[in-house]
Amino acid sequence: MTQDMAEGLAGRLRGRVVQATDADYDQVRAVWNGMIDRRPAALVRCAGTSDVIEAVRYARARGLMVAVRGGGHNVSGTAVCDDGLVVDLTPMRGVRVDPAAGTVRAAGGVTIGDLDSETQAFGLAVPMGVVTETGIAGLTLGGGLGWLRRKYGLSCDNLISADVVTADGRVVVAESDPDLLWALKGGGGNFGVVTSFEFRAYPVGPDVFFAQVIHAGTDARSVLRAYREWAAAAPDEISSFAILWHAPEDESIPAEHHGTPIVVFAAMHSGTPEEGEAALQPLRDIGTPIADLSAATSYLEAQRFFDEDYPAHVMRYYWKSRYLTGLPDDLIDVLVELNEGSPSPHSTLDVWQLGGAFARPGTRDTAFGDRSAPFMLGIESNWENPADDEACIAWARRVHTTLGPFSTGAEYLNFPGLYEDSDRTVRDTFGPNLDRLAVVKRRYDPDNVFRLTHNIRPS
Structure with missing residues (x-):
């Protein structure tokens, strides 16, 4: 140019x-x-x-x-x-809340933090992700898993309409085309540039109860088995993680555990703090924690819980995922061993509890597809030194391959690695929805202009 x-x-x-x-x-x-x-x-x-x-x-x-x-x-x-x-779209950060209608209109450059600040002013929240610097656009178009997933579903489930600039430079209101709106609900950024989103919002906050319970790695197998049983009966108001990690040098964790494998239970209850504390007590009662940092907090603080672990521009990241058919004992053994063998202490294996509102839409109701898996594993390879690129990427890929027999074959496409083997991933993830997505792609982007993310080919 x-x-x-x-x-x-x-x-x-x-x-x-x-x-x-x-x-x-x-x-x-x-x-x-x-x-x-x-x-x-x-x-x-x-x-x-x-x-x-x-x-x-x-x-x-x-x-x-x-x-x-x-x-x-x-x-x-x-x-x-x-x-x-x-x-x-970074400069496009406008947000307008309609509290009477329970809806929110947000521009394409808005982040989760922007959206949360405006909706909480009215005691409302839109289901979004768990790191507030994330843009709502890519998150929503890829699905959108967060702390409200089991109560109110994915971000894309709550998408009412969108303004889309197509490949030929037209503006289309997705609400006027049910096929396009359907495709935007988890089908990715294949169909145009979304400049504005309209969402449903729900009464949440201002305060919630947030559980953070830390267990020694020596107890990982027993506490993960107990977590599996607890998760199966937990109410929809709770969305939780079991995170296999290495303990940071943090004063809230006993010094003798610093740098060693740990398991962290993190969970939020979307109701009142009093309801949440009672409902989350059984999770806190599992095993003998080395630390329990659970407390009532603001919804905004809960949303920022992971932020400091993911600094922009500093860390190097390679993430993949697997939807798991269950959490059997032999898989727990594998996860513990893989975490112990991580080349970076910053890397994590995150077991996302699914079910509830996340699981209720049928496979064909949204482009997102099958929701039958009870858990998703987020494979997060995080490190600092460029010299460690090869080892850290190889570890994540090894985890991904090893967990294949325990998975549905589908992946969460907001954690895509570097889109290697994209065609297979798209086919396995969208399954019976791929043909309909290709029809929408042909209509709005026949020359495949928008192809850098997981690509829905127009033919």
């Missing part, structure tokens, strides 16, 4: 074009995952939908690769691309 070309595009925008010659180029192109270092020809910092239209039309006319950035938090780094054009 020449300077004349950039200036020609800039003249049609309310926002601005950022190129390598600009002082803030490196800052603007940086994404959350410190392992990603891509150099786009230009980034269009969109001030509104009209800028998105101009950017998409410009890129199409010149055959440029198109990347779309919402929050820039996706672990695979596809919010930026080498040599192409980034449609950057």
Whole structure:
């Protein structure tokens, strides 16, 4: 892209074009995952939908690769691309809450933290993810698992409508096309640039009860077996994790356990703190914890619980996932051994409790697909030193392969690795919904312009 070309595009925008010659180029192109270092020809910092239209039309006319950035938090780094054009929605951060209708309208650059702040002002919440710097756009389009998943479902389950800029530069209101709205509910960013989302919101907070219980790794097998039994009977108001990790050097954990394997139970109850404390007591009664940090807290603080563990630009991340058919004893043994063999103390194996409202929609009700699995395993390889890239990525891939026999074959596509073997992953994850998704793709993006995430091919 020449300077004349950039200036020609800039003249049609309310926002601005950022190129390598600009002082803030490196800052603007940086994404959350410190392992990603891509150099786009230009980034269009969109001030509104009209800028998105101009950017998409410009890129199409010149055959440029198109990347779309919402929050820039996706672990695979596809919010930026080498040599192409980034449609950057980061400046589009408006949120409007309608408390009477129980709905929220949010622009494409809004983060979870932005959305939470505005909805909690009215005592409401939209089911979202668990790290507040995450953009709502990519999260929702890939599903959206968070602390309200078992009570109110996925983020995409609560999507009412969306404004979409298509590959030919048109604006489509997804509510007017049931097939497009269906495809946006977990089908990913394959169909256009979503500049605005409308969600249902629910009464939550301002305070909730949050459980954080830590067990020594020597007790991992017994407490995970007990967790499996507890999770099967837990009420829908509770969404929980069992996290296999290595203890950080934190004063809340006895010093003799620092650096050793641990299991952390983390859970939130969406009702009142009093209801939550009573309902979560059986989880806290499991085994003999080395620390119990459970307490009533604000919903906003609960949402920020994981934030400090995932610093932007500093850490290097490679995440994959498996939906598990159960949590049998032999799988627990495997998980304990894999955690003990992790090359990085920052890496985790996260057992997400599913069921409840998450599981109620049928396979074909949303593009997201099958929801029968009782658990999902998040495979999070997190490290600091570039010299450890090979070992840490290899560990995550080994976990993914080892757990194949215990899984449904599907994966949570917000934890996609680097989209290696994308066609197989898409086929195994969407299953009977893939043909319908391909029809929608052909209608709105027959030339496969939006293809950097898990790609629904238009043929």
